[in-house]
Amino acid sequence: MPKTPADIATDRNALKSGETALLGTVTRPDTRIALVRHPSGRISRLSLGDRLDGNTVTAIGDGELHLTRNGKTTTLSLPKG
Numbered sequence: 458m459p460k461t462p463a464d465i466a467t468d469r470n471a472l473k474s475g476e477t478a479l480l481g482t483v484t485r486p487d488t489r490i491a492l493v494r495h496p497s498g499r500i501s502r503l504s505l506g507d508r509l510d511g512n513t514v515t516a517i518g519d520g521e522l523h524l525t526r527n528g529k530t531t532t533l534s535l536p537k538g
Contacts, residue, residue, distance in 0.1 A: 477510065479522050479533040489517035493533070 480492040480500065491503045491514070503522070507514045512524035512531065520535040 477533065479520075479535055481535070482517055482520055482522065484517060484519055491517045491522040493522065 475496045477496060478494045480494055482492075483490040489505055493501050493503055493509065495501065501509070503509060503514050503517075505514055505517065509524060512526040514522065515525040515530065516523035522533040524531045524533070
């Protein structure tokens, strides 16, 4: 049986400590937002064009955040449950 979002949110091992992690996305026709946890534990709300650790937010999709730096794109995805 798949885990619910509440199960994942309270699972101590769902997100690796000390790494940048995608916590959630909001995708509407007029809004695209990503919530990201930094290695320090701080949480940021990011939109298209924002910067994260020297990368630029180039796309936000359902459960995905695309970051570009020097022409190379990295994708952060929500943890799988």
